[in-house]
Amino acid sequence: MSDISVAGAGMAGLVAAARLRELGRRVVLREKGSRVGGSMLLSSCVVFRHREFAAFRAECPGGEETLQRLVWERLDDAVEWLVARGAPVVWEETGNPRTVGKRFDPRGVVNALAGEVVLGADGRVDGPLILCTGGFAASSELVARYVEPAAPLRLRANAWSSGDGLLLGLERGAALTPGMADFYGRNMPDAAWDETELVALSQLYGRFARIFDEDGIEFFARDDVSWSETNLVAATARRRGAKAYYVLDEAALAERVRDRTVADLVAVAPAEARVPLADLPFEPPAGAVAAVRVIASITHTIGGLGVDERARVLRRDGLPIDGLWAAGVDAGGIATGGYASGLAQALVLGLAAAEDAARWFDSG
Ligand SMILES: Cc1cc2nc3c(=O)[nH]c(=O)nc-3n(C[C@H](O)[C@H](O)[C@H](O)COP(=O)(O)OP(=O)(O)OC[C@H]3O[C@@H](n4cnc5c(N)ncnc54)[C@H](O)[C@@H]3O)c2cc1C
Numbered sequence: 001m002s003d004i005s006v007a008g009a010g011m012a013g014l015v016a017a018a019r020l021r022e023l024g025r026r027v028v029l030r031e032k033g034s035r036v037g038g039s040m041l042l043s044s045c046v047v048f049r050h051r052e053f054a055a056f057r058a059e060c061p062g063g064e065e066t067l068q069r070l071v072w073e074r075l076d077d078a079v080e081w082l083v084a085r086g087a088p089v090v091w092e093e094t095g096n097p098r099t100v101g102k103r104f105d106p107r108g109v110v111n112a113l114a115g116e117v118v119l120g121a122d123g124r125v126d127g128p129l130i131l132c133t134g135g136f137a138a139s140s141e142l143v144a145r146y147v148e149p150a151a152p153l154r155l156r157a158n159a160w161s162s163g164d165g166l167l168l169g170l171e172r173g174a175a176l177t178p179g180m181a182d183f184y185g186r187n188m189p190d191a192a193w194d195e196t197e198l199v200a201l202s203q204l205y206g207r208f209a210r211i212f213d214e215d216g217i218e219f220f221a222r223d224d225v226s227w228s229e230t231n232l233v234a235a236t237a238r239r240r241g242a243k244a245y246y247v248l249d250e251a252a253l254a255e256r257v258r259d260r261t262v263a264d265l266v267a268v269a270p271a272e273a274r275v276p277l278a279d280l281p282f283e284p285p286a287g288a289v290a291a292v293r294v295i296a297s298i299t300h301t302i303g304g305l306g307v308d309e310r311a312r313v314l315r316r317d318g319l320p321i322d323g324l325w326a327a328g329v330d331a332g333g334i335a336t337g338g339y340a341s342g343l344a345q346a347l348v349l350g351l352a353a354a355e356d357a358a359r360w361f362d363s364g
Pocket of ligand 1: 007008009010011012013030031032033035036037038039040041042043044045046047048121122123124132133134135156157158160161162163164165198199299300327328329330340341342343344346
């Protein structure tokens with residue numbers, strides 16, 4: 001029996017490798033980084049779907065409907081699969097009325113899916129391969145080419161997902177999906193922070209703020225900020241310096257985001273990002289009492305390699321490339337135009353890729 005190669009030991013790769021082992025196949029899991037877990041290990045690890053499929057479609061209207069349906073329909077069973085493997089559940093529900101799913105302990109997910117991993121190994125192999133390299137957020141060059149921000153975006157993810165899967169797919173004739181400019185990210189304090197602070201420092205209260213750019217233009221109305229705030233992040237990325245100022249009055253500071261007030265969230269932002277009103281590069285609006293300078297940060301890309309429901313990478317003529325699959329963020333075009341769970345996409349497509357690769361070997 002030949003080995004099946006999986007490139008990338010983040011969410012999708014760990015899932016694909018575990019499923020292949022479960023199906024009795026030999027698998028070589030190659031990880032470029034110095035640790036397993038990818039961005040999943042840094043994440044809040046809420047694996048979710050929209051409560052209604054229609055809401056998913058409405059929120060991500062540019063996405064490929066058949067793939068959205070696959071993720072939406074298969075997620076609940078996939079989550080149970082993860083639980084059955086021993087992944088520790090932290091919350092039984094997402095805490096968001098729009099969505100259904102569970103929050104896991106990320107380290108526990110890694111342990112539950114653990115198997116042999118070759119660390120520090122490029123996933124580029126000649127044979128049959130499942131690409132799970134996590135997209136291209138960590139490549140400032142590819143982000144500049146496809147996302148076209150006004151200035152380089154800060155990386156809010158693992159450092160190794162620099163588009164290796166995308167480039168390998170393109171070399172083998174793959175098609176790219178629509179929506180290559182889309183990304184998921186957060187506005188973060190314009191200050192120094194490290195990968196342990198990616199969740200805690202997310203500035204997720206733009207919907208209560210007045211939002212200005214470096215030129216003093218109020219470029220985004222708070223009423224237009226989506227619940228995930230990703231539309232504001234995308235707009236910030238296109239302003240000078242990819243930066244914005246959130247200007248807050250007393251009422252805004254008293255608003256609540258889950259169990260904290262906006263004032264609490266402002267207080268944890270590093271001091272360099274909390275700008276005295278007198279130092280703003282524009283006249284603050286009446287009633288302003290606080291301002292935070294934020295910078296658009298990228299967690300993962302949304303466009304990527306075109307795949308079908310079996311996670312097979314598609315050529316420009318729509319036919320699958322023999323022996324090449326993509327799962328997780330390497331597979332593009334699912335959340336196009338909006339926001340959906342990257343972990344759900346990685347889980348469902350990781351399973352689908354493994355199952356199809358196992359069939360491919362049987363038939364070959
Ligand atoms: C702070 C934060 C919070 C988040 N919160 C959530 C959340 O609550 N819910 C949610 O759904 N999503 C969340 N996400 C997003 C989620 O983590 C990603 O969508 C998910 O991890 C994508 O899975 P993946 O397998 O595609 O990529 P990853 O998990 O990032 O794994 C990719 C792996 O590929 C490796 N790799 C790259 N290139 C190569 C190569 N050439 N060869 C071998 N290996 C390679 C990388 O080192 C990495 O280990 C969050 C992310 C962050 C950073």
